[in-house]
Amino acid sequence: MEEISTVGIDIAKSVFQVHAIDVGGNVVVRRQLRRQQMLKFFSQVPPCLIGIEGCGTAHYWARELSALGHDVRLMPPAYVKPYVKRQKNDAADAEAICEAVTRPTMRFVPVKSVEQQSAAMLHRSRALLIKQRTMLLHSIRAHLAELGISIGVGVSQIVRVVRELAEGERSDLPELARFVLEALAKLVCDLAQRLILSRRETARQ
Known part of the structure; x- marks a missing residue:
């Protein structure tokens, strides 16, 4: 998984949607992960940029993924919405998050301790x-x-x-x-x- 540079995660109660791209913007991972698979999966991914919408449990996951060495950034959902390019679903949301987190003008939410x-x-x-x-x-x-x-x-x-x-x-x-x-x-x-x-x-x- 060395090619992954940026990841967008659509978090949920039990099933998470992951969308990852390489430095060239090519999709290298588009899959679902169950809650118990999250940390194991990302512990095997070299440090990369991870975007998550700042909603329920986001701060917990930001802390956990940051502890694995990743650069985790939270974004207001309203700021991510314009980047949804197709019918709204978990996969589309994760893709939008992945794109939004790379935008230089994006505003981020501080991760709470x-x-x-x-x-x-x-x-x-x-x-x-x-x-x-x-x-x-x-x-x-x-x-x-x-x-x-x-x-x-x-x-x-x-x-x-x-x-x-x-x-x-x-x-x-x-x-x-x-x-x-x-x-x-x-x-x-x-x-x-x-x-x-x-x-x-x-x-x-």
Whole structure:
């Protein structure tokens, strides 16, 4: 495989499409590889330029292939799209990636380290927790409104009622309604605790 100079990889969950060319632009490899075959295959390829679209798992594969000595570059999918010359499929995408990575005007995405991805994971998870808490609070407010219980504006007002539910101070509610609202209240409390831990971890970064 000494003739390979540039490779385009269309990554997926289990089957990857590889398109490789030599220095003259001639196609020398056009094949599929299963996930478990990837590292073995590229460990046998002399160091070359590899292009990958910057999507899910791209940073992982960029790190792994770079460790084998290859020059791996990630590209925004939108910047690769203009190079697709025929009907869109995995083979056409890999070919387009192979061509795009050689363009002098192409913009590349920096490969993230495991630490950088972990930090991003923390921020995304925190945003998800906040979204879930907001949805739960809106749900509690709506359920209480249907029972004729109006809550003032602001999270603190909902938290007050949630606390009353948790402490069993809303005996005026039907048993089934109490069951539902208490379950939601416990979820709110759990999310609040997780957000506190997430905030502390974020502050340490």
